[in-house]
Amino acid sequence: MAQPGLEKRTKTKVEDSSSLKGTLASVFLLGFFLIITWVGVFLLFLNRF
Amino acid sequence: MNAFTEKVNKIDRRDAKLGMAHFYVAFIGLFLGGMAGLLQTLVRSGQFTLPAGIGYYQLLTLHGVVLALVMTTFFIMGFQFMAVSRTAGTLTNKQRKTAWVGFWLMTIGTVMAAVMILLSEASVLYTFYAPLQAHALFYVGLTLVIVGSWTGGGAIIMAYVGWRKKHPGQPSPLLTFMALVNTLMWIVATIGVASTVLFQLLPWSLGLVERVDVAISRTLFWYFGHPLVYFWLLPAYMAWYVIVPKIIGGKIFSDSLARLSFILFLLFSIPVGLHHQLVEPGIDPAWKFLQVILTFMVIVPSLMTAFSLFATFETFGRSQGATGLFGWLKKLPWGDARFLIPFIGMLSFIPGGAGGIINASNQMNQVVHNTIWVTGHFHLTVATAVILTFFGISYWLIPHLTGRILTKAMNKLAILQGILWAIGMTFMSGAMHAAGLLGAPRRSAFSEYGGAAQAAEWIPYQIAQAVGGSILFIAIILVIYIFINLAFFAPKGEEEFPVGEAANTAEKAPMILENWKLWLGIVVLLIAFAYTIPFIDLIENAPIGSKGYKLW
Ligand code: HEM
Numbered sequence: 278m279a280q281p282g283l284e285k286r287t288k289t290k291v292e293d294s295s296s297l298k299g300t301l302a303s304v305f306l307l308g309f310f311l312i313i314t315w316v317g318v319f320l321l322f323l324n325r326f
Numbered sequence: 327m328n329a330f331t332e333k334v335n336k337i338d339r340r341d342a343k344l345g346m347a348h349f350y351v352a353f354i355g356l357f358l359g360g361m362a363g364l365l366q367t368l369v370r371s372g373q374f375t376l377p378a379g380i381g382y383y384q385l386l387t388l389h390g391v392v393l394a395l396v397m398t399t400f401f402i403m404g405f406q407f408m409a410v411s412r413t414a415g416t417l418t419n420k421q422r423k424t425a426w427v428g429f430w431l432m433t434i435g436t437v438m439a440a441v442m443i444l445l446s447e448a449s450v451l452y453t454f455y456a457p458l459q460a461h462a463l464f465y466v467g468l469t470l471v472i473v474g475s476w477t478g479g480g481a482i483i484m485a486y487v488g489w490r491k492k493h494p495g496q497p498s499p500l501l502t503f504m505a506l507v508n509t510l511m512w513i514v515a516t517i518g519v520a521s522t523v524l525f526q527l528l529p530w531s532l533g534l535v536e537r538v539d540v541a542i543s544r545t546l547f548w549y550f551g552h553p554l555v556y557f558w559l560l561p562a563y564m565a566w567y568v569i570v571p572k573i574i575g576g577k578i579f580s581d582s583l584a585r586l587s588f589i590l591f592l593l594f595s596i597p598v599g600l601h602h603q604l605v606e607p608g609i610d611p612a613w614k615f616l617q618v619i620l621t622f623m624v625i626v627p628s629l630m631t632a633f634s635l636f637a638t639f640e641t642f643g644r645s646q647g648a649t650g651l652f653g654w655l656k657k658l659p660w661g662d663a664r665f666l667i668p669f670i671g672m673l674s675f676i677p678g679g680a681g682g683i684i685n686a687s688n689q690m691n692q693v694v695h696n697t698i699w700v701t702g703h704f705h706l707t708v709a710t711a712v713i714l715t716f717f718g719i720s721y722w723l724i725p726h727l728t729g730r731i732l733t734k735a736m737n738k739l740a741i742l743q744g745i746l747w748a749i750g751m752t753f754m755s756g757a758m759h760a761a762g763l764l765g766a767p768r769r770s771a772f773s774e775y776g777g778a779a780q781a782a783e784w785i786p787y788q789i790a791q792a793v794g795g796s797i798l799f800i801a802i803i804l805v806i807y808i809f810i811n812l813a814f815f816a817p818k819g820e821e822e823f824p825v826g827e828a829a830n831t832a833e834k835a836p837m838i839l840e841n842w843k844l845w846l847g848i849v850v851l852l853i854a855f856a857y858t859i860p861f862i863d864l865i866e867n868a869p870i871g872s873k874g875y876k877l878w
Pocket residue numbers: 360361363364366367386387389390393394398451452453701705708709713767768769770771791794795796798799802
């Protein structure tokens with residue numbers, strides 16, 4: 278049985294737990310990594326061929 | 327999960343035996359192939375020469391065949407049987423018998439091919455390109471491996487069909503669905519390599535015909551060779567999509583998304599083999615470019631996978647109270663080898679995938695073609711992302727099958743193994759990428775190339791590869807040690823076979839995803855579209871062909 282008062286313990290307000298903003302940031306970082314490496318080798322290609 | 331369901335979810339002992347048989351062969355192969363890999367890096371450092379008349383290319387053939395063709399295929403077949411048995415129910419006697427026939431065919435074939443390599447009759451590298459010509463028994467052995475894998479694949483198809491019959495109108499269990507997709511892809515893909523071996527290489531090595539059409543045989547090989555890499559990757563994705571979420575205590579982000587991405591891999595991983603032949607003569611550049619576009623389609627399900635995994639991790643972390651942009655990272659179970667090892671694999675797939683996009687970028691392929699960059703690339707993809715995931719799977723699957731447990735001490739050792747692998751591969755693969763951009767060739771024993779200044783630049787990187795190779799070999803010894811412990815010595819107990827649940831269990835996967843007439847129909851159309859005219863060109867303009875060469 279729940280003790281009176283226990284359920285009143287306040288929790289600090291947390292942000293929306295269904296947020297996927299970290300996922301959004303991660304896929305952007307991944308995308309930038311793909312682009313940077315690709316452009317790096319593309320520049321080598323332009324220099325050499 | 328309570329004790330009762332735990333019991334129910336245990337794989338049947340007879341199926342477990344089948345799984346273990348595959349894993350014994352896979353891990354023996356890992357040890358032999360790893361040893362060869364170490365020796366290769368030592369030779370290439372210039373500080374070491376092979377004793378007892380062993381040839382560098384003999385060793386390299388052993389390494390490629392045993393690791394890329396044998397170890398992977400055995401592990402994958404074993405894992406897929408276990409995944410099906412766990413999620414669609416114990417195999418029937420007929421299915422299990424079929425699977426055993428497949429296992430023995432593959433094993434006999436492997437022994438034949440390995441003996442021919444060891445006798446120095448088949449130093450043709452794992453791609454066995456004509457006009458290099460191996461002993462006929464090498465080709466017979468490879469044929470048996472393929473036929474055996476078809477037989478095993480048949481058992482998986484039978485199990486799937488059996489489940490669907492018993493559960494009309496229901497989507498199949500996710501792991502079974504995924505194993506089936508990989509099996510179907512494998513069967514369609516191996517038709518290419520089986521054709522070149524049976525109709526070209528075998529008659530030619532037996533002396534029934536004198537000459538072989540090199541371009542056609544290479545094209546048939548790569549029709550198989552690219553889906554081969556997805557055959558390796560999809561079982562790792564099975565673990566990433568379905569098993570890792572359960573291990574961390576989270577949920578599968580979306581069941582339907584996972585199925586859709588597998589279907590997209592089935593469609594787009596076959597009609598793309600020409601991207602391995604971008605610098606080859608005899609094929610119209612327009613058709614190469616078409617296949618380059620189809621290749622880039624594979625980026626779609628790959629990014630879907632990345633998104634879905636990030637989302638699984640973030641959702642789990644937030645459910646544990648994580649805040650901020652990346653706070654969820656801290657909530658992941660870093661001390662659990664079953665999570666950490668596949669996670670390192672996922673991370674390595676980021677540079678692996680980036681390299682793959684570069685390789686496939688049509689003209690840009692010239693920068694890296696046949697350089698050691700390519701070797702660096704696939705040691706990130708197959709030899710890190712895939713194989714670390716396989717190790718991560720083994721660390722719970724082997725004890726699950728042998729009725730033992732992964733102890734705390736073994737878990738620690740497994741984590742050390744994963745970290746050593748990451749360090750070793752950073753050295754080896756990093757140095758391979760760098761040297762490749764400086765023009766260092768792959769498939770090349772140590773040479774100073776007549777004192778050329780450019781070749782001298784490569785040597786420090788070759789030494790770095792040997793350092794990495796040595797660290798990797800220590801990691802392999804640890805894996806073997808852990809495997810033996812889990813198979814024979816670990817304490818008795820029950821280790822869980824983790825299978826994740828979807829976040830939204832109300833969402834039923836659309837049945838169209840199980841419409842194989844539709845998907846296989848599209849597969850055939852795409853293949854016909856991408857390959858018919860290139861093959862007609864190759865046949866119409868065929869040269870007289872080449873005699874066989876044994877250059878070792
Ligand atoms: C101990 C770990 C490993 C080391 C030190 C190692 C080392 C090497 C080296 C140095 C080469 C290139 C040699 C050359 O091109 O001259 C090579 C090639 C290759 N490796 Fe590994 N490797 C390891 C693990 C693996 C694993 C686990 C796989 C597959 C699952 C693998 C698959 C291959 C393949 C397919 C080739 C290409 C063979 C060829 O070009 O014919 N390696 N490896």
